[in-house]
Structure formats: C-alpha cells, structure tokens
Amino acid sequence: MSHPLLPVNPDGFVLAKDVRASGRQGTLDTQRRHAGLVAVRRGVYVDRARSERATPLERHRDRAIAAGLQRRAPVFAGFTAAVLHGLPVVGGVPHEIFLLAGGTSGRRRNGVVEIARTGLETLTEVEGRAIVGVVDAVIDVAKRMPLLTALVMADAALQIPRYGVDRPRSTPEELRTAYETRLPFPSSRAVRAVIDRAVTDAETPIETLSRFRFEELGIPEPQRQVALALPRLGRVVHLDFAWPELGVWGEADGAVKYTADSNAARVVREEKLREDEIRAVTQWRCARWGWRDAWEGTPLRDILARAGVRTEGGRAHAIAPLRASRAG
Structure with missing residues (x-):
C-alpha cells in the first residue's frame, strides 16, 4: 500500500471526506501528484497497483x-x-x-x-x-x-x-x-x-455459448447433460451434449483443467480413460472444443462437422461479431 498515512475504508478506498476529517489533505495531494492514488470517482481513490491489475x-x-x-x-x-x-x-x-x-x-x-x-x-x-x-x-x-x-x-x-x-x-x-x-x-x-x-x-458459460452458436449455425439441437453409466470405472458421467441419432457426443471444455495441487499426468490419464470408456459403451465419436472455438463459431462448426454433426438444411447463419471475450 503506497499511502499508509491515509485512512482506508473496508473496501480499500481512500475517501476525500475522511482525509479532510483526519487533517491529511496534504498527504492525499502528494499521493495524487505522484500517481500513487487514482480516482475511481470524484473523491474516491484506490491504490494505483490495485487499479492496474483489476479485471x-x-x-x-x-x-x-x-x-x-x-x-x-x-x-x-x-x-x-x-x-x-x-x-x-x-x-x-x-x-x-x-x-x-x-x-x-x-x-x-x-x-x-x-x-x-x-x-x-x-x-x-x-x-x-x-x-x-x-x-x-x-x-x-x-x-x-x-x-x-x-x-x-x-x-x-x-x-x-x-x-x-x-x-x-x-x-x-x-x-x-x-x-x-x-x-x-x-x-x-x-x-x-x-x-x-x-x-x-x-453448468458453465461455455455450455451456454455453445448452445447460442448451435442456434446461429443451424446445428441440430442436442440432448444435454446425458447421464451415462461407465461400468469399468464404476461411476456415472454426464455428457455436456449428445446427438445419439448421429453417434456423437460433445465436450464443451476443450482442455483438461489443472489445479495447483493436481498431477497433470494423472489428470490427463483419467480423462483419457473416461473418454475411451464412453466410446466403448456408446460407440459414439467425441467432439471436443474450447472457448475460442465456440467464441469464433466457425472452428466449432468445423469440429462438429468432422465428428458428423452438420448444419441442418443449409440454414447456418452468419456468426455475430462480439465486442469482447469472457469478462469473468
């Protein structure tokens, strides 16, 4: 914190009214001149480092x-x-x-x-x-x-x-x-x-985005969250999307997610076993896509087409441009 002498409220803000009440206006003026503090709104300031790293x-x-x-x-x-x-x-x-x-x-x-x-x-x-x-x-x-x-x-x-x-x-x-x-x-x-x-x-924004793109692209509507028993693994999994009549299931994540304490090799191996078992039980092809594929739309369409899911009757629509990606 670059302003230890200034009063800071519970939200981490320096309020001009609190500074005046504490008799430290000069310190506030100095911090503002040297860019230690930046204004969020008039009379409300935060540390510059916090402002710069904020999403x-x-x-x-x-x-x-x-x-x-x-x-x-x-x-x-x-x-x-x-x-x-x-x-x-x-x-x-x-x-x-x-x-x-x-x-x-x-x-x-x-x-x-x-x-x-x-x-x-x-x-x-x-x-x-x-x-x-x-x-x-x-x-x-x-x-x-x-x-x-x-x-x-x-x-x-x-x-x-x-x-x-x-x-x-x-x-x-x-x-x-x-x-x-x-x-x-x-x-x-x-x-x-x-x-x-x-x-x-x-369950995730990428699933919503994917459905949004399916509609734009004219992709046949899939079944969602399809429960599937995997006897060899002794558990039931849920497929994000499935087109049983086409022999295809879809996973809207595109990549294994790692945590700080995860063993990457183990996670990859378990995901591979899961996918192999789903294929063995259903005989379906798997289509995987990530955020960028769904965001841009065309890569998602191509991934699904390669798996055997194509636009219905040529009614694909132009992909709508979006201003920004995920904000959070």
Whole structure:
C-alpha cells in the first residue's frame, strides 16, 4: 500500500471526506501528484497497483461501490446488481453503473444509470449492500445488453446444482412470472428471447455459448447433460451434449483443467480413460472444443462437422461479431 498515512475504508478506498476529517489533505495531494492514488470517482481513490491489475469486472465493481458511497441509500440494479450477485459475464462490460431510481422516472448522469422503479422489484442484500433480486437483475440485463450476455446470466441464475447441495438462485417459473407481471414494457421481446432460451442444466458459460452458436449455425439441437453409466470405472458421467441419432457426443471444455495441487499426468490419464470408456459403451465419436472455438463459431462448426454433426438444411447463419471475450 503506497499511502499508509491515509485512512482506508473496508473496501480499500481512500475517501476525500475522511482525509479532510483526519487533517491529511496534504498527504492525499502528494499521493495524487505522484500517481500513487487514482480516482475511481470524484473523491474516491484506490491504490494505483490495485487499479492496474483489476479485471474489467473488478473495475466495474469498484466504480459501483464508489458510486454507492456518494449516495444516501443506494440500491444496485441491472447489470451492476447481476455482477454483485456473482453471475458470470460474457461480452463487454459497460462503463456505466446501474442503480434503482428513487421514483418512477429514470435518468443517466455522471456515469450512473438510474433505472425507474416499477414497484414490482424484489430487494435483497449482498455483503451489506441493498440490491435488486436476481430475477430483476436478469430482466434488466436482457432489456439492455446483448442476448448472449443476458442468456449466460439467466442460465447461471436458473441452474439447478446436480447434487442438490445448493438451491438454484431462481426458477424458470419465477422468471417468467416476473416478466409477465411487468408487461407491457419496452424491450419486452428481447427479454422474452432470453427467457425462451434459458435452461436449468447449463453448468458453465461455455455450455451456454455453445448452445447460442448451435442456434446461429443451424446445428441440430442436442440432448444435454446425458447421464451415462461407465461400468469399468464404476461411476456415472454426464455428457455436456449428445446427438445419439448421429453417434456423437460433445465436450464443451476443450482442455483438461489443472489445479495447483493436481498431477497433470494423472489428470490427463483419467480423462483419457473416461473418454475411451464412453466410446466403448456408446460407440459414439467425441467432439471436443474450447472457448475460442465456440467464441469464433466457425472452428466449432468445423469440429462438429468432422465428428458428423452438420448444419441442418443449409440454414447456418452468419456468426455475430462480439465486442469482447469472457469478462469473468
């Protein structure tokens, strides 16, 4: 920390008002001149090293908290609420922060979008901060953000954990009811497009992205999370995607994931045994792809075509350009 003499709040921010109260304005001015501190918002500063290593999502969160510190009773909403709920983000991260307006009129000012209240919002608390519920956040993201960004969040919100350890954050019924209760409203068709595509069994953003690409490319719709018993290994595995009629299954990860304490050779060997056993049991061909393959679209199409899954009736669509890759 480059400013040990300055008061720092629990979020790691230096607030100008706290500095003035402590009589250390000169120290703050010096730190600002020598670039030890950078402004998140007017009167709210963070250490430069923290700012430089932050991801786009971390910067958004910092700007959100800073904006909240400048208001009496902020309620985070929209994309910002989704981030604070921990929903995954795919695509660009907006610079603007989203809050719930105090009344029925919204406005946009100084990097903050205040979303008009409908009176139907559900409010909750995350880490001591007031925030709209997951359903409200997803609906607003679907109104304002690209379809893929909203769909990834919706899938994560609806996901039913396989082993029932945790409850889903929401249900399809809750999401649809909230949507129908708000009708009519601007961009309702965009929200409906997300609701109609959202599922409860997508375990990772790459699975959502893959389904999104299947639709764009005209790939036949697969079965998802197909349970398969592997007698020799003594366990049941779940295949991300399967086209039984074509004799193909798909794995949307593309590479073995290693952890700091994993034995890479052992992990590779176990993955190879798993794939060999699936092939022995099903006689299906395996198609594997990674994030970049699905993101670009064309490589995913080619991987599936080589395995025997091709576009239906030539109805493949142009791959939609996206501004950025995973944000977090």
